Amino acid sequence: MKFKTLTEFIIEKQADYPQASGELSRLLNDIGIAAKFVNREVNRAGLGEVMGYAGEVNVQGEDQKKLDVYANDQFIAALKSGGQCCAIGSEENEDIIILDSEISRYGKYVVAMDPLDGSSNIESNVSIGTLFSIYRRRTIRGAATLEDFLQPGRNLVASGYVIYGSSTMLVYTTGNGVNGFTLDPSVGLFILSHPDMRYPETGSIYSINEANYFSFPEGVRQYIHYCQEEDQETRRPYSTRYIGSMVADFHRNVIRGGIFIYPGTTKNKNGKLRLLYECNPVAFLAEQAGGSASDGFRRILDIQPTSLHERVPLFVGPVTMVKKAEEFMTLFSADFKIG
Numbered sequence: 001m002k003f004k005t006l007t008e009f010i011i012e013k014q015a016d017y018p019q020a021s022g023e024l025s026r027l028l029n030d031i032g033i034a035a036k037f038v039n040r041e042v043n044r045a046g047l048g049e050v051m052g053y054a055g056e057v058n059v060q061g062e063d064q065k066k067l068d069v070y071a072n073d074q075f076i077a078a079l080k081s082g083g084q085c086c087a088i089g090s091e092e093n094e095d096i097i098i099l100d101s102e103i104s105r106y107g108k109y110v111v112a113m114d115p116l117d118g119s120s121n122i123e124s125n126v127s128i129g130t131l132f133s134i135y136r137r138r139t140i141r142g143a144a145t146l147e148d149f150l151q152p153g154r155n156l157v158a159s160g161y162v163i164y165g166s167s168t169m170l171v172y173t174t175g176n177g178v179n180g181f182t183l184d185p186s187v188g189l190f191i192l193s194h195p196d197m198r199y200p201e202t203g204s205i206y207s208i209n210e211a212n213y214f215s216f217p218e219g220v221r222q223y224i225h226y227c228q229e230e231d232q233e234t235r236r237p238y239s240t241r242y243i244g245s246m247v248a249d250f251h252r253n254v255i256r257g258g259i260f261i262y263p264g265t266t267k268n269k270n271g272k273l274r275l276l277y278e279c280n281p282v283a284f285l286a287e288q289a290g291g292s293a294s295d296g297f298r299r300i301l302d303i304q305p306t307s308l309h310e311r312v313p314l315f316v317g318p319v320t321m322v323k324k325a326e327e328f329m330t331l332f333s334a335d336f337k338i339g
């Protein structure tokens with residue numbers, strides 16, 4: 001059988017740009033390698049107790065770490081040794097991590113990441129993920145600075161996620177469509193399984209944590225009613241699907257057609273999800289898959305970040321669905337406009 005591996009695919013794509021130095025290719029490849037290590041640990045997560053892992057010392061004499069710390073360490077280590085990335089912004093670290101070794105100092109890129117998304121789902125064996133955003137650094141000389149990260153998402157060079165689910169996949173875009181690779185665990189290779197992923201024109205799934213209904217903006221409440229109304233032509237009522245790992249909710253919605261919403265609430269006007277390493281990477285993927293991503297009023301990728309961990313509301317899905325939700329927001333919740 002003829003198949004294409006992630007590494008082959010990356011090299012092939014690089015050949016389309018003869019002027020490219022190959023650094024981005026190597027960076028993506030390193031992310032793929034780190035993903036395999038994390039995947040191995042995710043698959044063994046349930047054995048923690050049985051094998052006496054958590055809190056114990058493992059065979060290499062290191063402390064066994066919690067999965068999100070482990071994932072963070074793996075991705076940092078991979079990016080460090082690769083040399084293409086000069087700084088990392090991670091959900092797990094308050095400040096940016098500057099990679100100032102001989103090889104990393106001259107790296108062209110900075111990476112913002114959520115090493116383990118959906119961590120509350122780990123212990124119940126539900127899909128979790130990793131999210132990453134890759135920017136070209138802005139500063140020219142010296143060590144990277146926070147300024148290198150505070151770029152609107154439209155400047156993204158690449159973004160993607162790994163989903164550790166019923167199978168493990170790596171999905172990414174460099175601005176030329178979205179491609180998905182499934183890990184064949186028997187050979188340890190990511191194989192191209194979902195070329196050119198695209199949202200269906202419209203969908204019939206909505207994903208939102210409805211328990212927060214009473215603190216949602218009126219526009220979101222009205223949109224939820226709209227999703228629940230009966231209308232044959234638009235296939236309503238839609239179905240609710242909410243996993244609580246955005247990566248998994250987003251992945252299903254791209255394939256099946258659905259909108260994912262994490263809105264602002266009366267308590268937290270900016271919602272919960274972080275702009276740089278949760279909203280931006282999925283917004284770039286969504287647009288590349290023919291969909292769109294908004295904070296209810298404006299395009300996510302146009303938002304100018306002001307800090308590493310800032311949050312924004314997120315509405316992401318097929319264009320028609322996001323537009324409809326935005327209409328409700330404009331009509332009923334102008335008071336929730338931010339920025």
Ligand code: AHG
Pocket residue numbers: 091114116117118119120209244245246247272
């Ligand atoms: P993380 O595990 O990185 O903190 O992210 C969890 C996020 C996201 O994946 C998910 O969609 C959302 O939190 C769920 O939040 P609620 O439990 O408030 O619905």
Ligand code: MN
Pocket residue numbers: 114116117118278
């Ligand atoms: Mn997350």
Ligand code: MN
Pocket residue numbers: 068091114115116117118119
């Ligand atoms: Mn996380």
